[in-house]
Amino acid sequence: MSLPRRTPRRRAWAVLTLPAALCVLAACSSGPASEGGTDAAPTREASPSPSGPPGTLFDDFHYTGADDPALAEHGWEIRTGGGGPGIKDTWGASGVGFPSDSTAQGGTVLRLRSSTDGTTQGTEQAEVQTTGTRFLNGTYAARIHLSDQPTSGRDGDHVVQTFFPISPADSSENYSELDFEYLPNGGWGSVGPQLDNVSWYKADPPDRVSHSLKRKLGGWHTMVITAMDGKVTYSLDGKVLFTSSGKYVPREKMDIHFSNWLIDLPFAGGTRTWDMKVDWVYYKADEAVSGADVQKAVDGFHSDGTAYVNTVPQS
Template identity: 40%
Template sequence: MRHFRYGALALTLALACSLAAGGVVAAADSIFFDDFHYADTKALAAGGWKIRDQQGHPGIEHGQWGPDTVSLVDDPQTGGERLLRLNARTDGTPQGTFQAQLCHQRKYFEGTYAARIRFSDAPLAGPGGDLVVESFYASSPLKHDFDPQYSELDWEYLPNGGWGNPRSRLYSVSWQTVQMEPWNAFNQVHEEQRALGGWHTVLMQVAAGKIRYFLDGALLDEHGGRNYPAQPMSINFNLWFSPSGVLADSKEQRSYQQDVAWVLHAKDRLLSPAQVDAAVGAYRKAGTHRIDTVPAMTPALASNCDF
C-alpha cells in the first residue's frame, strides 16, 4: 500500500535545498522541479527534455514539428528568470503548419503534478478563430486501439472553442482508453467554460484511485475509477491546431505562443496548491533552478515524444 501525506512537506523540501559548489543539493524526497533557466535548447535537452520532431497525432495531418517551435526567453516580469516558450503557426495547409511539443522522461505516476502556464487567447499575428489547443499533460503510449494500459491526464485550453462548442474553455481530462480511427474515447472530463488568457497555475493530485484537478488553488473536479492511470507517464507540454477547426478561407499565417514558468512533480506525495507555491518560491529564492531526484524506471521506459 502506498502512503501519501500532506503536512509541511513543501517547507521541508525548501529548507533541505542549498547551494554547494555552484550546484544544488536536493532533499531525499523524489522531486522533479524545473524553471527552465537554460541558455538554449541544447542545454534544455541536457536537462532531460526532448523536442518533438516526428509527424503524427495530434494536430493537422502531415503538419510539421521541429526544434524551432520551442525556445527559451527571458521573463520580462521577473528580470532574471527564464521561460519555456512554445510557438505554433499555420497558414491552413499541412506544409505551412508548425506545432510544438516538449516531453520529459516517462517515469511519473502517483503524487502531485503542477505547472505555471501563460495561456493565449489571441494569435500574435494574423486572423483569430483557428481551433488551437494549449496543453500540459502526463501520458503513456497508446500501443493499440483501446489499450487497457493507456494512461493520460490532461489540461487543454481551447481559447477559440471547438469540438462542437464555440466557447473558450479549459478541459481537465482523465483518460481510460481510446480508438483513434474512427474516434471513440473513454474518459472523464471537466470543462471550465470561460476565457483564461494569462498566467495560471494548474495542479493535479494523483493518489488512492482519485485524480483531483486544481486551477489557481481552487478544486475544479475529482476523477477516478476506470479513468485512473495504470502505468508511469511522461510529462509533456504542447501547442497544436485541430484539423477540424483550422480556418479554411484564409491563407494568411497566424501564430500562437504558450509560455511555461516552471513545472513540478512530487512522487507519491500530495501537496496542496499553497505548498507547491511555497516550495517553488523557496527554490527560486535559493537560486535552485532544477531538481530531479525521481528515479527512472527499471528498465528505463522510452519516451518517444510522438503522441
C-alpha cells in the same frame, strides 16, 4: 464535455542533434520576441546538481536555447517527428525557445509557438516532453501562460494549449492520460473559450471522463493535478475543477508533456502564431500537495537559486 479522441500520437520522437539544434536556435532567435520579454536568457546558471527533496522534479526552464546540453541532460526532448494530434506530421522544433520574461517567476520561460498560414505545408506545431524519468501517483503542477489571441496574425484558429502526463504508448494495456487543455476558440463543435480536464482509461476505443470550464483564461495560471488514493483532482489557481475516480486514474507511469497544437485549419491566408509559455514545472511523488504548498516549494527553490532538481527514480 467528453472530447473526441485525437488522432494517434505515437509517436516518432527525435532528440535534436547539435547541428539541428543550432538551426532551431537560429530560427527561434529570428522570430518575434516573447510577450513580456526578449529572446536573451538571464545569466543565472541552472543548479549543477539534481540533489533535493526525495521524489521531486522541479525545473524553471532556465536554458540558453535548444542547443543547451543541459536540456537533454535534464530529461527534456523536443518533438520533431510525425503523427497527431492536430495537423498530422507538422511537429517542428523552431517554435521551441527559452526567452527571458519579466512576468515569469524564474526570469525565463519555455515558449511553445505554433504557426500556420492555413495550409498543412505552412503549419508547425510545438511539443516538449520528459524522457528517462516517468511519473505515476503524486502531484503534478505547472505555472502556464495561456493565450486568448494569436501573438501575430488573424484570430480564429482552433488551437489547443496543453499540460498533461501520458502513457508512453497509446496502445498500452494500462493506458493512462490526465489532461489540462485550453481551447480559446473552441473546437470539435464547441465555440469556446473553455478549459477541459480529461481523465483517460483507454485511447482506442476512447474511454474517458471530462469536465469543461467555460471561461476566458488568457494570462498566467497555476495548474495542479493530484493522483492519489484512487482519485485524480484537477485544480486551477487553488480552486478544484474536477475529480475522477474508479477506473479513471493512472495505471502506469507516464511522461509529462507540454504542447501547443491546432485541431484543424479553419481558414487560409495570412500567417498567424500562437504562443504558450511555461514558467516552471513541479512534481512530488506519492504525495497530494496543495496549490499553496506547491508555491511554497517553488518559492524555496527560487530563493535558493535552484533552477533544476530531479530526485524521482528513473524508470
